[in-house]
Amino acid sequence: MLFNSIEFLIFLPVVFLLYWFVFDKFLGKYKHKLILQNAFVVVASYVFYGWWDWRFLLLIALTTLCSWLSGILMRKVEQLKVADEYDVGLQIVRKRKLIAAINIAINLAILATFKYYDFFVTEFARLFGLASDGILLNIILPVGISFYTFQALSYSIDVYRHKIEPTKDIVAFFAFISFFPQLVAGPIERATNLLPQFLKKREFDYNLAIDGSRQILWGLFKKVVIADNCAIVVDQVFSDYANMPASSLLVGALFFTFQIYGDFSGYSDIAIGTANLFGIKLMRNFNVPYFSRDIAEFWRRWHISLNTWFRDYVYIPLGGSRTTKIKIIRNTFVIFLLSGLWHGANWTFIAWGAFHALLFCPLILLGKNRRYTNVVAEDRLLPSVKEGCMMLITFMLVVVGWIIFRAGTITDAWYYICGLFDSSLFTIPSISKRDLIVVPFIVILIVVEWLNRQESHGLFRVGKLPYIYRYLVYTLIILIIFFMRTAPKAFIYFQF
Secondary structure (H helix, E strand, O other): OOOOHHHHHHHHHHHHHHHHHHHHHHHOOOOOOHHHHHHHHHHHHHHHHHHOOOOOHHHHHHHHHHHHHHHHHHHHHHHHHHHHEEEEEEHHHHHHHHHHHHHHHHHEEEEEEEEOHHHHHHHHHOOOOOOOHHHHHOOOOOOOOOHHHHHHHHHHHHHHHOOOOOOOOHHHHHHHHHHHHOOOOOOOOOOOHHHHHHHHOOOOOOHHHHHHHHHHHHHHHHHHHHHHHHHHHHHHHOOOHHOOOOOHHHHHHHHHHHHHHHHHHHHHHHHHHHHHOOOOOOOOOOOOHHHOOHHHHHHHOOHHHHHHHHHHHHOOOOOOOOHHHHHHHHHHHHHHHHHHHOOOOOHHHHHHHHHHHHHHHHHHHHOOOOOOOOOOOOOOOOOOOOHHHHHHHHHHHHHHHHHHHHHOOOHHHHHHHHOOOHHHHOOOOOOOOOHHHHHHHHHHHHHHHHHOOOOOOOOHHHOOOOOHHHHHHHHHHHHHHHOOOOOOOOOOOHOO
8 A cells, every 4th residue: 555545545544533533532441452552553554564465464474473472482581590590691691592593584584585585596597507497486575575574673683682671462562563654664663662652552642643744744745746756757767778868867867866765755754754643753764865965974864774773783793883994894885785685686786785885985994984963054054165065976976876776787877877978968858848847846855855954854844834824835735746746656665
């Protein structure tokens, strides 16, 4: 079920009304109200997820059950220390590690089978000149499998590290893994943040719900107006780049840069805003990344939930930044190559990860990879000339990376980039004026996000306007969405 579909437009109000007015008001004095409310969240989430293909539900249920059991078993093993004074602590640690490792192996095996098996078999067969047709699985990739798998893995790891107590409440745990707003494209939540919210009574927060509605509206603007309209040009250019002038290639690359941002950050805005309607707070996933002054700052602001996941569960265990610079560079390449592979079974994603790791190297060697942790031009309307130049350089490097990301093969990416260095760069792009109508709205996006770069989302300050101006803005955005809408398109990150 797509956020930008008629089905979701019906689904969300129905679930909202049942959630607050049936499982909250009517069952207010029932001692098991919280369990029933969480059970309703699970049912609604499974309906939402099963809308694509009901068979996907079997996988997410298996992942959820294995992860929940791993926590229960780790707790039971730990209790043996109290029950048996002769039990050696080291044996308990080993047993807990074994349980966590088995659960991690099961979940990664499921992910690898559905997402990577055919890719690696094909590449292995190609390397040795073998036929692979007979051994390929050719199975459909379940929507959002990488997102909920990583969320489940973080729970087992955090329980093993004693960062969170394992829960016996299986209903709350199923709600934590399957919560429909962030189920298929994040944010990838940690159990330390999201799970406790399903273990306690939730009260309707009017202000939170209103701000969530504003964030949903801004997310829809980014998805429907920006991303879906940019996609029309992007698909044309990338499918026929060899016959396009350099000016069109540049437009295609720039449009994809805003398409993927509008698409993915738009999804995150809708997810966070929708969660707010249900009294649930999700972590921020994007923080105006295109206003970054270097590539390190960009990655602190882009897909925050995934990047912090790799930081906490891969980068830091490898030694993090508290080691030699050579090892820091090694650790950086490891997480970026893994991040690229996480995005999909294609060499272009791995090359994209390697490209960004290379961009990190000078910053690491110069000790400047933590230089910018504040908001650019903080408490100022405009950036300095230096800041503006740094943002432009970083943005263009990111654009080059997105070409690699979007291309079908590494060869396509190479020739696309080479095609930009041509005298035709200064000609008029061979793109229809109708398809360029999105340009003014990209400008609006940039201006609005710049003015709200210190806020949680683009429309945050609108809530502080006088009543009449506030609803004038809402009406204007709704009209723009209505007139700029195209045929509903799936979110890009659904494939990951």
